[in-house]
Amino acid sequence: MSVYKPGNVALVSGGASGIGRAIANLCLTEGMHVAIVDKNRAAITDWLHESREKHPNLKIEGYPEDVANPNSWSLFKKDFLKIFQRLDLLVLNAAIAQPSDWTHASTFLKTFEVNVMGYLHGVATFFAEITASEPGSPKAIVMTGSKQGITNPPGNPGYNASKAAVKFLAENLHYDLRDSPSTSVHLLVPGWTFTGMSKSPEKPEGAWEPEQVAKFLREKMDNGDFYIICPDNEVDEETDNRRILWAAHDVVERRPPLSRWREDWKDKAAAEINGS
Numbered sequence: 001m002s003v004y005k006p007g008n009v010a011l012v013s014g015g016a017s018g019i020g021r022a023i024a025n026l027c028l029t030e031g032m033h034v035a036i037v038d039k040n041r042a043a044i045t046d047w048l049h050e051s052r053e054k055h056p057n058l059k060i061e062g063y064p065e066d067v068a069n070p071n072s073w074s075l076f077k078k079d080f081l082k083i084f085q086r087l088d089l090l091v092l093n094a095a096i097a098q099p100s101d102w103t104h105a106s107t108f109l110k111t112f113e114v115n116v117m118g119y120l121h122g123v124a125t126f127f128a129e130i131t132a133s134e135p136g137s138p139k140a141i142v143m144t145g146s147k148q149g150i151t152n153p154p155g156n157p158g159y160n161a162s163k164a165a166v167k168f169l170a171e172n173l174h175y176d177l178r179d180s181p182s183t184s185v186h187l188l189v190p191g192w193t194f195t196g197m198s199k200s201p202e203k204p205e206g207a208w209e210p211e212q213v214a215k216f217l218r219e220k221m222d223n224g225d226f227y228i229i230c231p232d233n234e235v236d237e238e239t240d241n242r243r244i245l246w247a248a249h250d251v252v253e254r255r256p257p258l259s260r261w262r263e264d265w266k267d268k269a270a271a272e273i274n275g276s
Contacts, residue, residue, distance in 0.1 A: 001136070001138050002138070002218075002221070002222050003088055003089050003138045003139060003140045003184075003221070004026075004027065004030045004032065004089075004218055004221075004222075005030065005031070005032070006030065006031030006032065007031065007032070007033070008030075008032045008033070008088035008089065008137075009032065009033045009034075009035075009059075009084045009085075009086050009087050009088050009089070010023075010024065010027040010032050010033070010034045010035070010088065010089040010090075010091065011034075011035050011036075011037070011080065011087055011089070011090050011091065011122075011126070012024045012027075012034065012035070012036045012037070012091040012093060013036070013037045013038070013067050013091065013092050013093050013094040013118065013119075013122055014037075014038055014067070014093040014094030014095060014144075015034075015035075015036025015037065015038055015047070015062075015091070015093065016036055016038035016040050016043035016044045016046075016047050016062070017038070017040065017043050017195065017196050018193070018195030018196055018210050019093060019144065019188075019190060019193060019195060019210045019213050019214065020036065020038070020091065020093040020094065020144075021036075021043075021047060021210065022209075022210035022211045022213060022214040023091055023093065023142075023214045023217065024036050024047070024051075024091075025051070025211075025214070026211075026214040026215065026218060027089065028051055028054070028055050028058060028060070031058070032058070032088075032089070033058050033059035033060070033084055034051070034058070034059075034060055034061075035059075035060070035061040035062065035063065035080055035083075035084065036061075036062050036063070037062075037063045037065050037067060037076070037094070038062065038063075038064065038065075038094065039064065039065070039066055039067075039094075040064075041064040044062035044063075044064055045062075047062060048060060048061075048062045059083055059084060061079075061080070061083060061084075063076040063079075063080070067094045067114060067118035067121065067122065068110075068113035068114045068117055068118050068121075069121075070117075070121045070124075070125075073121045073122060073124075073125040074125060077125055077126070081129070086129065086132075087126055087129040087130050087139070088130075088137070088138075088139050088140070089139070089140050089142070090122060090123070090126055090130045090140070090141045090142070091142045091144075092118070092119040092122045092123070092141070092142065092143045092144065093142070093144040093188075094114060094115075094118050095114060095115045095118075095144065095162075095163075096110070096111060096114045096115065097111075097156065097159045098110065098111060098158075098159075099156060099158075100156050100157050100158035100159065102157075107158055108157075108158040108161070111158040111159055111162050112158070112161075112162050112165070115159070115162035115163065115165075115166065116162050116165045116166060116169070119143055119166060119169065120169070123141065123173065130183060131177065131180060131182075131183045132182075133180070133181050133182050134182055135181075135182075137182065138182055138183075138184065139182050139183045139184070140183065140184045140185070140186060140221060141173065141183065141184070141185045141186070142185075142186045142187075142188055142217065142221070143166050143169065143170040143173075143185075143186070143187055143188065144166070144188045144189075144190070145163050145166045145167045145170065145187050145188065145189045146159070146160075146163035146166075146189060146190070147189055147190075147191065147229070147240070147243075148160045148163055149161075149162070149163025149164040149165075149166060149167050149189075150163075150164070150167065150189070150244055150247065151243050151244060151246075151247045151260070152164070152247060152257075152258060153258070153260075153261065154258055154261055166187075167187060170185060170186075170187040170226075171187070171226075173185050174187075174226055184221070184224070185226065186217075186220075186221055186225065186226055186228055187226060187227055187228060188213075188217050188228045188230075189227070189228060189229040189230060190208075190213050190230050191208060191213075191229075191230040191231050191232035191235055191240075192204075192206055192207045192208065192232040192233075192234065192235065193207055193208050193209070193210055193212075193213055193230075193232070194207040194208070194209060194210070195210055205233060206232060206233045206234035206235075207232055207233065208230065208231075208232045208233065212230075213230055216228070216230050217230075238275075239273065239274075242272065242273040242274075242275070243260075243273055246259075246260055246269055246272060246273055247260065260273075
């Protein structure tokens with residue numbers, strides 16, 4: 001039985017743009033009532049206008065809040081429950097990807113506040129509602145990770161570390177709720193996706209649209225998958241698997257970390273990953 005069904009309620013953080021907006025819109029097309037949380041007031045207003053016009057019979061709300069602030073979650077929760085009364089799908093998706101600077105720890109801190117603590121605040125605030133047992137009515141928690149949190153490419157250690165933390169948190173939450181009669185947990189790992197974080201004015205040919213990610217998420221959730229690792233128009237599932245295995249074998253084989261990108265290892269890594 002799918003959580004995506006008419007009358008259910010979804011709450012999506014980072015829901016005013018990109019993948020979050022695509023997931024929120026998918027929920028609306030399924031007849032679900034939807035609320036989003038996002039720091040971008042203008043984007044929320046745009047989404048509310050568009051969504052209420054298309055779906056006049058559904059409850060639709062937007063909360064302009066900072067997910068890194070636990071008080072923000074507590075404040076809007078009261079209004080949320082007053083309007084929606086229940087919660088069936090919690091999508092924790094809000095994230096930032098600001099550059100990391102080893103000489104300024106604050107660049108790491110802000111990333112962790114949004115990308116990690118923003119998720120934990122969401123789980124803690126709505127834990128009772130999202131784990132409430134309702135026979136015949138599944139509930140789900142989705143956390144958006146990143147392939148950078150698995151294969152750990154050089155360039156932005158703060159972002160990579162934050163997304164690695166999301167992976168570990170989602171895995172532990174899945175384990176802790178393993179005996180739950182109604183609540184499932186899923187780790188969404190997008191591939192190359194054209195969003196506001198893409199730094200490109202036009203969609204590259206190799207990137208997916210956010211709507212493709214949302215559709216893939218729904219299909220894999222309905223299959224009961226925890227690890228939802230999306231391909232894109234350039235990287236297929238087999239290539240992803242080989243990249244993940246190579247990164248894991250840095251530890252197993254005691255190779256230098258991030259060997260895939262090191263001059264003395266990158267040719268061997270490319271040959272093995274490409275299957276040549």
